[in-house]
Amino acid sequence: MTLPNWITFSRLLGVPFLLYGLYNPTPQARWICLTIFLIAALTDWLDGYLARKLNQVSDLGKFLDPLVDKFLVLAPLMVLIELGKVPAWGVFLILARELAIAGWRVNQTTITGANIWGKLKTISQIVAIAFLIAPLSQEWQILSMIAFWISVTLTLISGAIYLLPQQKLQQISS
Numbered sequence: 163m164t165l166p167n168w169i170t171f172s173r174l175l176g177v178p179f180l181l182y183g184l185y186n187p188t189p190q191a192r193w194i195c196l197t198i199f200l201i202a203a204l205t206d207w208l209d210g211y212l213a214r215k216l217n218q219v220s221d222l223g224k225f226l227d228p229l230v231d232k233f234l235v236l237a238p239l240m241v242l243i244e245l246g247k248v249p250a251w252g253v254f255l256i257l258a259r260e261l262a263i264a265g266w267r268v269n270q271t272t273i274t275g276a277n278i279w280g281k282l283k284t285i286s287q288i289v290a291i292a293f294l295i296a297p298l299s300q301e302w303q304i305l306s307m308i309a310f311w312i313s314v315t316l317t318l319i320s321g322a323i324y325l326l327p328q329q330k331l332q333q334i335s336s
Contacts, residue, residue, distance in 0.1 A: 163222075164216070164218040164220060164223065165218065166209040166212045166213035166216070166218050166219075166220075167209070167211070167214065167218075167220065167222055167223050167226060169205050169208055169209040169212065170205070170206075170209045170223060170227050170230050171226065171230070171309075172205065173202045173205050173206065173209075173230045173234060174230055174233060174234075176198045176199070176201065176202040176234075177202070177233055177234060177237050179198055180195050180198045180199055180202070180237065180238055180330070181237055181238070181241055183191055183195040183198070184238060184241045184242070185241070185247070186297070189297035191193045191332070192295060192296060192297035193260065195283055195295050195297070196292060196295045196296050197237075198287075199234075199238065199291060199295055200292060200303050201294060203234065203288045203292075205332060206227070206231060206284070208290075209223070209227060210227070210274070227257060228264075228280075229264075229273060231284055232264075233240050234262050235251075235256070235284075235288075235291065236256070236257060238250045238291050238294075238295065239253045239256065239291065240253070240293075242291075242294055242295075246313075247294050247306075248294065248307075248310055252310065252311065252314050255314050255317065255318060256287070256313070256314060256317045257320060257324070259320075259321035260317075261326065262321060263321055263324050266324060277320075277323070277324075279319060279320035279323050279324075280320050280324075282316050282320065283313070283319075286309070286312050286313035286316045286317075287313045287317065289309050289313070289329040290306070290309035290310040290312065290313040293306040293309050293310075294306050294309075294310065297328050
């Protein structure tokens with residue numbers, strides 16, 4: 163296990179605290195949750211940066227990083243469904259894309275890192291969840307939902323970009 167992989171794994175440690183805190187409706191608890199979430203999200207950037215800088219990019223890291231990202235994104239979204247902050251069908255679209263890509267990656271002979279669309283998807287999800295977690299006034303709720311739907315859209319676009327070219331290549335070679 164390399165340092166970047168340990169950092170990736172450490173991101174999981176914040177998820178239970180985040181989930182526990184989201185059930186506490188006080189503004190103080192929400193700010194703490196937002197802090198935990200943003201620190202965990204920043205480690206996503208840090209582990210990738212260190213992996214490249216230290217020349218420690220590994221297949222384990224390429225596998226582990228998106229898996230931990232899924233936990234970090236989907237866990238709070240599930241609680242936000244329960245709290246009535248986001249519609250379940252929007253989160254289902256994100257979950258469906260993540261499962262489809264995970265299944266597709268399992269069948270690949272080499273593990274590839276995320277492309278620019280995957281990175282945009284992750285950033286948009288982090289921004290949307292941060293807005294939804296933060297104890298902001300009602301005026302911010304529209305912006306929070308716009309950010310959520312942008313993240314759903316980018317999630318679907320990035321999934322299509324992963325899957326569609328592969329299907330066309332397989333049809334041509336058949």
